[in-house]
Amino acid sequence: MSNNEKLLKKAQKLSIHEKMFQCPICSGAMKVERMASLECENRHCYDISRQGYVNLLNQTPRTKYDKALFEARKKISGSGFFGPMVEAVTSRLIQAMKSRESRKSVRLLDAGCGEGSHLSAILRKLREQRMVPDVLGVGMDIAKEGIVTAAKTSPDPIWCVADLSQSPFADQQFDYILNILSPSNYSEFRRLLTSDGMLVKVIPGSMYLQELRALFYTGTGKETYSNDGTMELFIRHFERIEFDELRYRVILDSNQMKQLIHMTPLSWSISPEVIERMPDGEMEVTADFTLLYGWI
Ligand SMILES: [Zn+2]
Incomplete structure (x- = not known):
């Protein structure tokens, strides 16, 4: 073509x-x-655009999310680091889709999709399923570089550069909204969801990348992390909630470790000298996620 x-x-x-x-x-x-x-x-x-995405931003914000960061994220996704998390989100979506009355087609929005790896993987898995309705995937992110990468890699979803606080969608357009390791806007989520729609939000657990935390933050008081505040905020916005916890360990080689460090906001406040001192060679890192499901 x-x-x-x-x-x-x-x-x-x-x-x-x-x-x-x-x-x-x-x-x-x-x-x-x-x-x-x-x-x-x-x-x-x-x-x-030429690549097939729509830019619905009125002005381009300054962000730390540049092309190199999204390339790093794409490589880390390709390494399988997020695999079990993506699998868990997909299983929950399949369960929800099968339990609702038979509908011919549904819409799934990934709010804060970045370079689109998670949405593309989830859609691929959903399409392998029988008895699951036709799913239109829509990915949106405020970082244009992420959407450009997404549109080049995966032509299937509709990709939009847009601001979640002024999202370019009419009311009640989405049966499912994903919000994976990305900031929330609960009033927009409530506006965009259908009356029986479901939000799936993934947040880091307290042990997420604890090995990097130990290397970067020892002695600074930032070695530990709690997601209690984020959970409380989530609970306040929904009539009904459920959650799952998921923890696993992944071995990454030194090249993948470099990508992971580049990708994570944990490293952004760290001086290059500290990052230079990282041990070379492969390393085992912890993935720890809380998966939150909410119905309005
Ligand atoms: Zn207008």
Whole structure:
């Protein structure tokens, strides 16, 4: 397929789902125009990029999330570090999809999808299942570099550069929202979920990357971490909640360790000399996650 054909296909997919969007400036209804952009009734216009994503930001924020960081995240995802977590999230989605009355199609939003590795892996696994409805995947992130990487790697979902505090979607458009290791906006989650929709939020547990914490933070008072505050905030926003805990260890080689250190915000406040002193060679690291499920 030529690039133009690919782009046309993407625009057609967007136009089938154009009612899902609303203008992030004026909340007006949106339409795909000339197979080239999404435009609202007040003529605010958002182009469909060459790579097939839509940029719905009004201004580009400064962020630490650059291209190198997303490449590092993609490599770490490829190493299998997140595999059991992604598997657990997918199983819970399959269980939820099978227990609801038979619906032909559902929408799944990944809010804060970064370079899209988790959403792509979850969609692949869902499509292998029988008895699961047709799933439209939508990935959004405020970091354009993440979405560019996502759109190049995986053409299947609809990818949007957008701000979660002014998300470009109409009310009650999503049956499932994922929010994996990424900041939340609970009023937006409540607005975007269908009345029986489910939010899946993944947060680090207290032992997440404890080996790096020990190396970077010994003697600073930051060696330990608790997710109690995040959990309390989550509980306050939902009628019904459930949660799972998941802990496992992964051996990473020295190259993968470099990617992991580059990827994690834990290292951002650390001087390069401390990072230089890291032992060379493979290392065993702990993955520890709390998976929170909420219904409004
Ligand atoms: Zn508008």
